[in-house]
Structures are given as C-alpha cells and as structure tokens.
Amino acid sequence: AAEPRGTLRITCGVSFGVRYLAPALAEFGALHPDLLLDLDLSDRVVALVEDGFDLAIRIGQAGSQGMVSKRPGWTQIVCCAAPAYLERRSKPILTPADLAQHECLSYTNVGMPNTWQFAGKDGRDTRVTVRIPPRHRANNGQVLASLAVQGMGVVYEPDFIVAHEIRSGQLIPLLPGHRPPRSPIAVVYPSRRHLSAK
Numbered sequence: 001a002a003e004p005r006g007t008l009r010i011t012c013g014v015s016f017g018v019r020y021l022a023p024a025l026a027e028f029g030a031l032h033p034d035l036l037l038d039l040d041l042s043d044r045v046v047a048l049v050e051d052g053f054d055l056a057i058r059i060g061q062a063g064s065q066g067m068v069s070k071r072p073g074w075t076q077i078v079c080c081a082a083p084a085y086l087e088r089r090s091k092p093i094l095t096p097a098d099l100a101q102h103e104c105l106s107y108t109n110v111g112m113p114n115t116w117q118f119a120g121k122d123g124r125d126t127r128v129t130v131r132i133p134p135r136h137r138a139n140n141g142q143v144l145a146s147l148a149v150q151g152m153g154v155v156y157e158p159d160f161i162v163a164h165e166i167r168s169g170q171l172i173p174l175l176p177g178h179r180p181p182r183s184p185i186a187v188v189y190p191s192r193r194h195l196s197a198k
Helices: 014-031 084-087 096-101 141-149 159-167
Strands: 006-012 035-042 057-059 068-081 102-107 115-119 127-131 136-140 154-158 184-187
Touching: 006 014, 014 035, 014 057, 014 141, 014 159, 068 159, 096 115, 096 127, 102 141, 136 141, 141 154, 141 159, 154 159
Parallel strands: 006 035, 006 057, 102 136, 102 154
Antiparallel strands: 057 184, 068 154, 068 184, 115 127
C-alpha cells in the first residue's frame, strides 16, 4: 500500500502533455519502477470514471464538481499574431474591440470558442468580452499557433503553447494594456477516499 504500483492512467491535453508532462513522467517513472504509466493525450475533456482514468491534467475549467481538484500552477493566456500578418493588415489592434475587424483563429474545445476575454484597460479587475470572427478553427492549440506563425490570423492561446514563438519573434503579443486572464492548471481525480499509493 505504501509503494505506488500497477497502472496509472492519466489524460492530458496534447500540447501540455508533450511539453511538460512527458518529462515529469519520465522522472516519476524512474522513481517508481513498479508503476506502469498509461498516458492518453487528447484535447477533449474525458469523463474520468466512465473512461477508466485515475487522474487528469486540465487547463482552465477542471470539469465536474464531483471531482477533487488541485491547482499546482497557472498559465497566462496570450493574444498574439505574426509580424507578417500585422504588416499585411491596415487596421491596428489597439483595443479588444478592434479584433472584430481581424482574422482570428478559434480554439474549439472550450464552451464559447468565439468569445475572448481581456482585463480592463491597464489591468483593472473589470473584464472585457469580445466576440471574434473565426477565420479558421481547430481543436488543438499548436495547430492554431502554427497558422498564426504563417500569418493566417490572430491567436489566443496559453503561454506554454506560444512562448517559444514569442521569444523567437515569430509571434508578437498584442494589447499589452488589456491582458487576457490567467487560466488554472488543475490535477483532477475522482475521490479523496480509498486512494491507492499511485
């Protein structure tokens, strides 16, 4: 009962799983040789109990209220576009409302994919909600980031997806006075009771 053993089934979004969870699981697996790690990467929210998972790593909403949720961290949402896209468009993006005149790349695995939120001017607590016109849609943030790098439009994604492209200058953050909200990174599992060591 004290040593983790057996199969640990984990579900996680594709981008976060590849960039962050895989290296952590390699280290965790080395520490616990009697544990078989079964990782399912999917950008859809799965039903943990019904689909036989022990836990999920979720970005944003944790899911069902019947689940236990721990929040080990946060990710910052970033609105950005490629220099080529910004040079091609004559209309500047000075306020969130300006996005209605631009080609936006919409992530479809959220409740309201065509609605983006921003903090009020200069980071005030008020929220500004904008309905964006989707030019292209996808259920994977890396695909949308790739389209944005190619100048296809404006993207609204977590920093763990677009940080490399921003550092390399392939994407430029927009609306610095109207930052999008942070989003929680949650570890979710079905119950606190009768938990095995794994």
